[in-house]
Amino acid sequence: MKAGARIAALVALVACGIGLILMLQRARLQTPLGSTLTSAFQVVGAPLKLADRVASRVLPVGDLDEKELGDIYRASFDPQASPPSREQRYLDSLLKELQPFAGKPFPYRAYVVDYPTPNAMALPGGVLLVTRQLLTTLHSESELVSVLAHEMGHVERGHCFDTVRFELAARKIGAEPLGAIADLASQVLLAHSYSKTMEHEADEYAFELLTNSRYDPRGEAAAFQSLEQYVAARGDRTPQQANPLRDYFTSHPPLEIRANEFGQRAHAWWSRHAEQRRYVGARNLAALVALPRHELADEWTGP
Amino acid sequence: MPENLLLASSLGDLFGLVVIIALIFYARRRLRSSQPEQAFERHTEERGSIESLARRLDALESRVERLETQAKETAASPAPVEGVPVAVEGPAPAMASTAEAAPEAAPPEEATGGARAARPLSEIIGIEPFPPPSEEQRRVVPELPPCESEFTLRRRELERRLMENWTGILGAVVVVAGVTFIGIYTALRLQPFYRFLLTLAAAGAFLGASRLLGQKKAWLQFSAWLRSTGAAILLFACAAAGGLPGLGLQWIHDPAAALALLLAGIAANLLIARVAGTEVFATLHVLLSLLPLAIVPATTTALAIASAVAAFGVGLATRGRWDRHLAAVLGAYALFSLLWAAQMGERLEPQAARYIAAGCAAIVFVAAALAHYRKDYAQPTPPAIQLGVHLANWGLLAFAMFAYLPGYLVRAGVLLALAVLAYRLGRRARGLRVAWLHQADTLTAQGLVLLALWTGYDLGAGDTLMLLIVLVETLAFRRLVERGDDELLDKVADCLPIVAAALLAIGGAADVVARPDDRLALAAMLAVGSACAVLGERLLRSATDGVHSAPAGLHSREPTFAAALAFLAGPLLLVALGALLEHWWMEATSLIAVSAILLAWRRIGQAGLLAATIVALVGSHVLSWDYLVAHQAWTAAALAPRMGPLAGLAALSIWLAGPGVLRLVAMVLLGADLGLAAYLFTDPISPLIPGVAWLILSLAALEVANRLKERESLTSLCLGYAYLVAFATAYVLVILQTPAYIGTLRARALIELFAIGVLAYWWFYRPRDALSGTAAWVHVHPLFLELILAAIAVTVVVEVRPLWWAVAWSGIALALLAPPVERLFDQRARLYSLLFYWISVGDMAVVMSVLEVPSRLWFEQPEFTSLLAIAMQVAYVAVSHRRLALAGLESPPPVRFLARLGGAVAARRNLYVYYPLFAGIAVFLFWRFDRSLLTLLWAAEAFVVFGLAAWLRENQFRYVALGGLAACLGRLVLIDMAEANLALRGLVFIGVGLLMLGMNAIYNRYRARFEA
DSSP states (O other), rough: OOOOHHHHHHHHHHHHHHHHHHHHHTTOOOOOOSSHHHHHHHHHHHHHHHHHHHHHHHHHHOOOHHHHHHHHHHHHHHHGSOOOOOOHHHHHHHHHHHHGGOOOOOOOEEEEEEOOOOOOEETTTTTTEEEEEHHOOOSSHHHHHHHHHHHHHHHTTTTTHHHHHHHHHHHHHHHHHHHHHHHHHHHHHHHHHHHHHHHHHHHHHHHHHHSSSBBBEEEEEEHHHHOOOOHHHHHHHOOOOOHHHHHHHSOOHHHHHHHHHHHHHHHHHHHHOOOOOOOHHHHHHHHHHTTTTTTOOOGGGGG | OOOOHHHHHHHHHHHHHHHHHHHHHHHHHHHHHHHHHHHHHHHHHHHHHHHHHHHHHHHHHHHHHHHHHHHHHHHSSOOOTTTTTOOOOEEEEEEEHHHHHTTTTTOHHHHTTTSSSSEEEEEEHHHOOOOOOOHHHHHHHHHOOOOHHHHHHHHHHHHHHHHIIHHHHHHHHHHHHHHHHHHHHHHTTOHHHHHHHHHHHHHHHHHHHHHHHHTTTGGGHHHHHHHHHHHHHHHHHHHHHTTOOHHHHHOEEEEEEEHHHHHHHHHHHHHHHHHHOOOHHHHHHHHHHHHHHHHSOOOHHHHHHHHHHHHHHHHGGGTTOOOOHHHHHHHHHHHHHHHHHHHHGGGGOOHHHHHHHHHHHHHHHHHHHHHHHSSOOOSSSHHHHHHEEEEEEEEOOOOOOHHHSOOOHHHHHHHHHHEEEEEHHHHHHHHTOOOOHHHHHHHHHHHHHHHHHHGGGGGGHHHHHHHHHHHHHHHHHHHHTTTTTTTTHHHHHHHHHHHHHHHHHHHHHHHHHOGGGGGGHHHHHHHHHHHHHHHHHHSSOOOOOOOOOOOOOOSSOOOHHHHHHHHHHHHHHHHHHTTTSSSSHHHHHHHHHHHHHHHHHHHHHHHHHHHHHHHHHHHHHHHHHHHHHHHHHHHHHHHHHHHHHHHHHHHHHHHHHHHHHHHHHHHHHHHHHHHHHHHHHTTTTTTTTTHHHHHHEEEEEHHHHHHHHHHHHHHHHHHHHHHHHHHHHHHHHHOOOOOOOOEEHHHHHHHHHHHHHHOOOOOOOOOHHHHHSSHHHHGGGHHHHHHHHHHHHHHHHHHOOOOOOOOOOOOHHHHHSSSSHHHHHHTTTHHHHHHHHHHHHHIIIIIIOOOOOOOOOOOGSSSHHHHHHHHHHHHHHHHHHHHHTTTTOOOOOGGGHHHHHHHHHHHHHHIIIIIIHHHHHHHHHHHHHHHGGHHHHHHHHHHHHHHHHHHHHHHHHHHHHHHHHHHHHHHHHGGGOOSSHHHHHHHHHHHHHHHHHHHHHHHHHHHHHHOO
């Protein structure tokens, strides 16, 4: 590089750097945690997850096998949901709203289960479980939809299937114990590395679904904040500084980071879609009546 | 346990002890006698050899005589007849065989008539004959005793040993055992008083026997042992009569009477110690005399008696140079004193008791000192034990004064007076040229002063103050001891200030932690200590060492002690600064104090001071950093007064240090200060800023490195690297966790782009020769290409949605293959383009094939982005056919393996470049699209491959395309024919047919290409 060009490049770079600093100083952007390694592990988990997916593709199992497994789960949970409770009817209405976004050939259904903490989980084949406590912890229907979308994301992105693929394959070829062992081994070896990656993928899926639905994209960040409040009320606080071992073995990214990221993304989305109106549905959740069945005018919101 | 059983048990133990002692004596005897025994065995073996040799000699002589006789007889006999074998002349055979063959093989001359006189046999057989022994010799040679067997010799030796030694020893032991048994038997049946008398009788028997045997010279030693035994039994009886518990001998219940009796026993023993005349017996009886006094209740009377006994025992040492005796007596007395003091406990409180105890110790000391301050000990180099006993005597007195004397003023006064006395005695010994006494007394004086100083704790002085006073005192001692007068004293006087300064640093640090309220005072004391260390360095220099004209480096040869003391100035100052951490002016103080040491080094030029400066400089920075980081967040107003002086100190050090290691250290510190300042000032505003600031600082460091020389340039370069590492750390720990939107802009993405720009600046930078030749540049700089690509890859993963990853990877691969990019970067960018291409294909085949998105927008569908990626991958394949020249790739040393990888890819290009794409697309189509359209899509892929074959003139692709088409046809017939949807079936058939026609047209149009 010639001297003149070098000096010009140096000046330009320093100017860019100073400009960036000034911009950051003006915006006074803060990070959710002092320092953490979970984000780094989440990025590192991406190639591991890729390798794991290659293994999934190689096995002679597919969506139909997963659907069969889902049918078994559904058959075991259906009696609990019959006759359907108010909560169950509410969830059925919401799933009906979300089903069109699904790409996999499963009939999604969410079941209410009794469990002391607010939580939700996904099983292979489109079976979602939602604890009754979650319905009281969240504050709006958009938050609940984001949670359901997150669980759907696990199914759509193949996370549930990946966890049982060896067992499915073994069942197919008649060697079940081997499959169970392989599943266990894969979970032990890989689970901690890419579970945060999978959670982030599911979060991404939920956010995309929200932006493509009638609900407020801020619902996802709000759901994380509601869960944060619940955790804080129990006296648990996320450590503010990084710890390699703890950050590695944590299965989920910290709620603060998730709320921060998707709150900012929702804010950016609203900046681009200021003309739109989206549904929050706080009273819908309280009344357990879904938007498709009962639309409230004051639940529509803007940027 | 009954009393008699206890007694029996005790006596049994005594018997066992006797047997053990006997065995020890046996072992020692055996050790001593092993040498004469070996000599005797050697003598026996030699004697056997001589006898054997003599016998063989006799046999040989008789045989030679016989042969000579036979030879003479042969010479006198008639000539032999013809045909008789004649001996052939040759080398002389072995003596025996020649002698045997001689009668049959006569010499030819003799055989032919003996014209010449017959030669002697000795000449014939080639050896000189043994001359016959003269009469005189026969007389001189003694008659050898008859040879005895080995067994006989050993038996006689055993007999001799038994007779000479063991009969006596074993006999004595057996007798003692027998007497003991009888004594026990009898004692169990008698009243205590009679038992006492019986014991006295036993003692008297021993003493009487000793008296009788002592008249004969041969029994003197045995007599002495008997006498000692008798005296010991007497003392035992006297002690037990007055109240030793459990022995059944107590018959006196009045303490005064018991003490009188005990004193009588002790007096008897001391008398025997006096008359014994040997060191061993004297020691034994003095120690025996002290033993019962340790058992009786602790009183000042007991201590006085024990001291008198010890003094008497020590006095015995004046009879010769009994240093072992002195050591034993003083040691026993010291133990006694400790035991006595422990038993006294609170009873020692009355001052009179304390004075008595101190006085008793003084008496013993004076007695021992009188023994040593005699002409007998006036040799310059005594044995080590002599010096040890002398020091122990003084030490005993010193600790007695310290422990017993009441009140710190009295204690300190007495100790100081003793120190003066010892010093004066040492000076006198020096005048008399008694070197060891001079050493011992001078060292004693120093020890006494230190002990006197120790009393300062009673005044409430803390560790730091005490150690500071000790440091000053040791420096005074150094001044007092004349250099070169005595080597040992010189070394001790040199070492003491160093030890004191080190202890001051350690104790001061402990005080700073433990006494937060006194930190200002502690800092002042430690600063004084540091100054003392600097000033003391001059004292420790030897007379021949002058002041250096120029500052000395770390590796210069300096007096070790002076350098060590000077070095300790650094840690002392550091601890002092550590005490001031909570004050905002700490950094300003460190600027002044460390600069002062630095200037002192510049003036004095002492390597130790240089090390001290480095320690103080680095340590003060580290302390400040730790404090500032631990007490975040700082306002700019609070931080500036701290960071300013800190950076100023580093800058001043760079300026003052001159070329050398100190300047390099200061450069590193200044760089760290700037980096830390950037962090502390900006982190409270936004945690995302420090990373950006560090990137800018890395550019500054690079530019500075290019303008400096040699090691300074290298240091600045390494600082630049360190800033980049700091940014990477900040990115991983802080920046990565938030997208940091500013409106619709992602600040994180902007930071990533800025980082890539900075890395690119580093990559394109062409420094001057001074920098480009350094190892740090040669080995690290080539890797900036890899760093840039890694940064780009991370940015893609973090900022781009997975839906677009395959497109992004393909785009990067294509960009890296572009000629301008290759010109700007390096040849190996081609290989990395291939790597990104593989990632793109893999991502498309594995991720995109099953990726589900909830979006309804056409451009956000995986099918669209995948097809876009495939198009770019095909473009890459087309471009790579001409531009991907991987054979002979040049790679720098750190990534040399890339050249081999490039060669391998170039050798099997189709396998590594094209077929992954074909297979990836096939897999993607299989997973992504409906099975009913699969034949059509695969046929389309075969068509594309066929077109590529024509374009690239690659016949192998044509075969692959045709093979694929054949497979599609098979699937069309076997699977698609069963498709229920007729329209779809028709569509597939039409599509496949059109594709086949297209392929046919291409083939006919470009036949020449295929056939070429």
